[in-house]
Structure formats: structure tokens, C-alpha cells
Amino acid sequence: MEHVYLTRPSERLKDQYLAYYQEWIKSGEPFIPQAITKDPSDFQEMLKLFTNEEKGIGLRAGWVSSSTFLLIGEDERMIGAVHIRHKLTEDLLNSGGHIGYGIRPSERRKGFATKLLELALIEAKSLGISKVLVVCDEDNRASAKTISNNNGLQIEDFIEEDGNVIQRFWIDTFERTLNP
Known part of the structure; x- marks a missing residue:
């Protein structure tokens, strides 16, 4: 697998971000993670929103501080x-978790999701999160495998009002370090 790394969204990556965003639109799939649903047409405003979310500024009721990479x-x-x-709020404990992640449609099935989650766990540790909850829909076998590949320990499922089953996994971050 090629070398990959995590970074915060920045003006330097604007063209790449816009291409990523357009690929999701063309795919017709829901945007994952939900954070990338922000309209990037005013890119500077979107970057400001990401920064404010990280600092806990102007959050919607029931939302928590978050970081996007x-x-x-x-x-x-x-x-x-x-x-x-x-x-985590109660809702996030049930069906949202600490981490939401997505790989652009053209880059799937190449091992990137496992690496993305691995790097995200290191970031979570640096944010002071020692135990991370990661969730996926029961029918999302690829995501469940990605979580298991990162030592996810499955706990009791959560069933949403519409009957959708959410699988929930805890992952310890205490041993997570960046390997060169």
C-alpha cells in the first residue's frame, strides 16, 4: 500500500477536497463521514466551521467538539x-461513536479504511481519548472487518427505532503510536 497520512483540511488541499466531494455526489451514496456534507463552495467558510467545531465554538444543540482529518x-x-x-452523548454512545470515516468510492477495497482507522485512533489518543467507540450498520461487513482489524471488541448491538441494527465496538488507544 502506498504511504498515506492524516492532516487537517487546508487551503493547500482545496482542489483535492473538491474532487473528493464531487466523486461522492456522482456516486449517489450518502456522504461518510457526515462532516464532509458541509458545502465546500465557500471553502474558507468550511475550513472555519471545521476549526470552530474542534474548539467547540457555535455547536448545534446536542453536538460535541470534533476534529476532522x-x-x-x-x-x-x-x-x-x-x-x-x-x-460521547447518549445518542453517540448508542449509534454514533467517537469516529466516523469514509473512503472515496474509487479507492475502496485497497486497505485504506483499515489504515485510516489506525491513524484516527492515534489522533484520538492525542486528543486524550483512551477508549474509542466505533460503530457500523450490521449489514456493513466491510466496516465491521475494518474495525476488527484495528482490535475492535464488539459489545451489545443497538437497535434503532426503524429496526436498523448498529454494531458497536470499543478500541483501546493506550498502545497506539505512529510507526515510521
């Missing part, structure tokens, strides 16, 4: 994104 590969190509919530 981009997975960048060779030639500064944006491969994925991850959203790390700094703490």
Missing part, C-alpha cells in the same frame, strides 16, 4: 476523511 496519499490525492468526536 483527511487521508492523503501520493501526489497529495485525498483518499478519505475521518471525523473524531471528542466525547
Whole structure:
């Protein structure tokens, strides 16, 4: 697998971010993580929103501080994104978790999701989160495998009002370090 790294969204990555965003639109799939649903047409405003979310400024009722990172590969190509919530509310404990992540449709099935989650766990540790909750829909076998590949310990499922089953996994971050 090519070398990849996480970084915060920045003006330097605007063209890559816009290409990523357009690929999601063309795919017709829901945006994952939810953080990338922000309209990037005013890119500077979107960057400001990400910064404010990290600082806990202007959050919507019931929302928590969070950090957004981009997975960048060779030639500064944006491969994925991850959203790390700094703490959990009851709703997040049931069906949202600390971490939401997504790989652009054209880059799936190449091992990037496992690497993205691995790097996100290191970031979560640096944010002071020692135990991370990661969730996925029961029918999302690829995501469940990604979480298991990162030592996710499955706990009791949560069933949403519409009957959707959310699988929930805890992952300790205490041994997470960045390997060169």
C-alpha cells in the first residue's frame, strides 16, 4: 500500500477536497463521514466551521467538539476523511461513536479504511481519548472487518427505532503510536 497520512483540511488541499466531494455526489451514496456534507463552495467558510467545531465554538444543540482529518496519499490525492468526536452523548454512545470515516468510492477495497482507522485512533489518543467507540450498520461487513482489524471488541448491538441494527465496538488507544 502506498504511504498515506492524516492532516487537517487546508487551503493547500482545496482542489483535492473538491474532487473528493464531487466523486461522492456522482456516486449517489450518502456522504461518510457526515462532516464532509458541509458545502465546500465557500471553502474558507468550511475550513472555519471545521476549526470552530474542534474548539467547540457555535455547536448545534446536542453536538460535541470534533476534529476532522483527511487521508492523503501520493501526489497529495485525498483518499478519505475521518471525523473524531471528542466525547460521547447518549445518542453517540448508542449509534454514533467517537469516529466516523469514509473512503472515496474509487479507492475502496485497497486497505485504506483499515489504515485510516489506525491513524484516527492515534489522533484520538492525542486528543486524550483512551477508549474509542466505533460503530457500523450490521449489514456493513466491510466496516465491521475494518474495525476488527484495528482490535475492535464488539459489545451489545443497538437497535434503532426503524429496526436498523448498529454494531458497536470499543478500541483501546493506550498502545497506539505512529510507526515510521
